[in-house]
Each structure stands twice: as C-alpha cells, then as structure tokens.
Amino acid sequence: DAGITQSPRHKVTETGTPVTLRCHQTENHRYMYWYRQDPGHGLRLIHYSYGVKDTDKGEVSDGYSVSRSKTEDFLLTLESATSSQTSVYFCAISVRRKSSYEQYFGPGTRLTVT
Amino acid sequence: AQSVTQLGSHVSVSEGALVLLRCNYSSSVPPYLFWYVQYPNQGLQLLLKYTSAATLVKGINGFEAEFKKSETSFHLTKPSAHMSDAAEYFCAVSDSPGGGADGLTFGKGTHLIIQP
Numbered sequence: 001d002a003g004i005t006q007s008p009r010h011k012v013t014e015t016g017t018p019v020t021l022r023c024h025q026t027e028n029h030r031y032m033y034w035y036r037q038d039p040g041h042g043l044r045l046i047h048y049s050y051g052v053k054d055t056d057k058g059e060v061s062d063g064y065s066v067s068r069s070k071t072e073d074f075l076l077t078l079e080s081a082t083s084s085q086t087s088v089y090f091c092a093i094s095v096r097r098k099s100s101y102e103q104y105f106g107p108g109t110r111l112t113v114t
Numbered sequence: 115a116q117s118v119t120q121l122g123s124h125v126s127v128s129e130g131a132l133v134l135l136r137c138n139y140s141s142s143v144p145p146y147l148f149w150y151v152q153y154p155n156q157g158l159q160l161l162l163k164y165t166s167a168a169t170l171v172k173g174i175n176g177f178e179a180e181f182k183k184s185e186t187s188f189h190l191t192k193p194s195a196h197m198s199d200a201a202e203y204f205c206a207v208s209d210s211p212g213g214g215a216d217g218l219t220f221g222k223g224t225h226l227i228i229q230p
Contacts, residue, residue: 043218
C-alpha cells in the first residue's frame with residue numbers, strides 16, 4: 001500500500017461543468033501522475049508532476065489542467081467537462097525501490113459526464 | 115517514441131494450464147519494462163519489472179517474464195493458472211527507471227480468462 005487516496009471515487013456530472021479530482025499521498029514522493037483508462041486504450045498519461053508547482057503535459061492533456069501546491073496533493077481539473085472525458089482516472093506515484101523506481105496506483109475515480 | 119503492443123485482447127486458459135501473455139515493445143533506448151495486474155473495480159498492482167539487472171524476472175503470485183532484446187519482447191508466464199488469476203494484465207514501458215519524470219506507456223491490456 002503506497003498510501004494513495006483519490007476523491008471522489010465516483011462522480012456524475014453534466015456537460016460543461018467544471019470538475020476537480022484530488023489525489024493525496026502520505027509519503028512525500030516527488031513524482032505524481034494522472035492517467036485515464038478507457039476500454040481498448042489501456043492507460044494513457046494526462047499530466048505529471050515532478051515537484052511542487054512543477055508539472056508537464058502527457059499524451060492526452062487537452063481539456064485538462066493540473067495543480068500541485070503541496071507535495072502530497074495533485075489535483076486534476078476538467079475546466080468544462082465533455083462526454084469524451086467519461087473515464088476512470090488513476091493517480092500514481094513513483095517510488096524508489098533499490099536501484100530503480102516503481103509506480104504505484106491509487107484506487108481510481110470513475111467519472112461519468114452526461 | 116516508445117510503444118507497447120499486447121497480442122490478444124482476451125486470452126482463455128484452463129485452470130492448471132500454462133499462462134502466456136505476450137508483450138512487444140518499441141523503444142529508442144534500453145527500456146524499463148513492467149507488468150501490472152488489475153482486478154475488477156480496483157487499481158493497478160505491480161507484478162514485476164525489468165531494469166536490466168537480469169533478463170528473467172520473477173514477480174508476485176508465481177508470475178515471471180523474460181526480456182528478449184533480439185525479439186523486443188517481454189512476455190509474461192505462469193506455469194499453472196489459478197482461478198484467482200482472472201484479471202486484466204497490462205504491459206508498460208519507460209525509458210527512465212519507474213517512469214521517472216515521464217510516466218509509463220501502457221499496452222491496451224489483455225483480459226485473462228480462466229476456465230474451470
């Protein structure tokens with residue numbers, strides 16, 4: 001257990017509304033990530049962070065923004081939700097193990113945009 | 115750019131039979147490779163990883179994978195399938211250890227079905 005929580009775990013929202021998903025870690029790891037999972041696509045990286053206020057875009061960043069004002073929290077915002085953003089969202093952290101790193105994932109947030 | 119191809123979106127095996135899940139990667143630099151398992155309505159759990167220390171990697175739950183550079187493959191195997199192995203399996207690649215700053219690139223996943 002890497003101490004990752006995500007909130008909310010489930011959310012239904014309407015098209016055009018803003019949505020913020022929260023990822024919280026308890027161990028002050030530097031790297032954090034947001035992925036989305038869709039059937040037939042596996043997981044795709046949305047944004048990642050390598051420190052407080054240091055973030056960058058991933059493969060599918062359009063329509064999403066992120067913020068990291070504290071080491072333990074990484075927020076994902078959909079400024080104006082669309083139906084194509086219906087998905088399961090996973091947060092992850094990178095943890096050093098021996099001579100390399102491993103990514104650990106949170107339990108996910110299921111978002112439905114109607 | 116790196117990529118991962120998992121052959122077979124669904125694989126069905128009988129309980130007690132060999133499990134073989136295929137993964138081929140593309141990377142311009144020596145890769146770091148990972149296998150994850152996802153049980154229904156849960157997050158992803160790391161099964162094993164390849165970081166160039168050894169080509170045959172042993173993971174949790176009796177799984178292992180062999181890195182073959184000449185074939186650009188990292189197939190996942192288990193000698194004897196159990197009903198509890200039924201899940202979605204993902205292969206992932208990174209050009210930095212554990213994703214580093216750049217995250218992981220995932221395959222599309224293989225759904226493993228275990229027949230009684």
